[in-house]
Amino acid sequence: MTDTRQTSQTDAAEMTTLRKTSSKLLSLGIPLAIGFVSQMAISFTDAALVTRLGAVEMAGTTLALSVFSIVMLLGLGIVTAVSPKLAGSFREGAGDELRNWYVQGSWIAVGIGLVGSVILLNTGGILTLMGQSQELASVAQEYNSGAALGLPLFLLYVNARSTMSAVGQPKALGWIMLTAVPVNLVVGYLAIFGLGPFPGFGVVGAGWSSTIVRMLVIVAAIVLMHRGRAFRNLALGNASLRPRPKLILEVVRDGTPIGVRILLGEGFLPVLAFFVARFGSDATTAHALGLRLVSLIAVIALGFSSAATTMAAWARVDGNPRALHALRSALLLVSGSYAVVLAAVTTIAFDFVVDVLFALDDHSAESTLRALLPLVLTYFLLDTLGTVLGGYLVGLLDTLVPMIVVMISFWGVGLGTGLLLSGPAGMGFYGLWVGMALGAAPVALFNFVRVTYQIKILRTAHLDAA
16 A cells, blocks of 8 residues: 555656656747747748749759858857757856856857858859859859858857757747847848839848848847846856867867758758659659648757757756656657647648648649658658757767767668669659658667666766765
8 A cells, every 4th residue: 555655656746747847848948949930930031032033043042042051050060069068057056157158159159150151152163063053153152142141140149049048048039039030021121122212132132131130139139148137147248258279179079960960960851852853843842842841840849959958958967867857758748749739730731731831733743742741741750759859969968979870860771761762662752751751760769769878877877976
């Protein structure tokens, strides 16, 4: 009887812990997700505006954004490595250390951003060397000539986002990003098309408008962190601005695998388009829309991933294996529920997605996309699990091995299997998407096993210390 009562009390305590952890995960993850959704909305707004300039301008801008994304993703990964260090310092109550990491993160963002800007200022030459036409390369160069200086500003925003998340106060940044969406629409329109007697600047204006909006966002974020009530105790204005090479190298060491992992994962999807093209226009259209659908419904997972990074770092510093165990359970519950519900809604609202969001009026391509939908949603479910658990591992400063697993899974298992199934196995275009799902599955499974292993290590260390 006593054992039964103790078991019941333990179960009740675990459920209470799970509810509290899930609530905290949601309170951190939702504002961060809003920020990611807003970033996507800004990109869609830019694309919609540039489309009105013509097909060539749109194609060139798309190429420019592809180059920008490659450079940006690597920098994003490196700067993200500051996040668990900020969270750990905050949890320890080490204010000077937190301020120091914030400053070093800013130096890294500016340094990597400026190097990336130099690359972006040579977009035309890079695309010409890759075989693109001079016309499209010139348009792409126009856009990135304006957008280049926005890269360090964006990476400074990532560092600010990491700081706000690390101290458990990301809500204000969500509001800033929501406000940035209509501001971007107005600034972009004026820069591209002008108003009345004031002429617009076309594609280069689109690039400059993105830089201006990024500048406004980071200025608002910095003012908030230095003046806002929620951040007043951090005293970020008292931080020493001196760069510390040793700490910068530490972040670069931890962050480079994150950046490479992001590049490998994100770059895998568009690369498949080269193999899809041989299956005809319907397959190409369905593939492009399938990727857009995944990007639309998967973006929220990035918010939970970032929240998991912060909460895992807190538990790591506390030396609390129970908190890590509860976080794993909460992460699976919240992200799993979100993924299943969104997959169901997408299935039910498929006609709305096709007709309204994608404006697809090609019945043959629509039929191909409908047949592809189960594979798209399978990939989405597996990728969501891998993404959120990947953020958990970043919080534990476990970055190198997950990068290697992504490389093997996507580019070995995924691409290799996809090519075999699409060709010799006779599955055609659909075989490539089966390969995508099979590439995402090992990443999700490994990340879960790796998280469990890290919890076990901390639990063992905790018992030894006791």
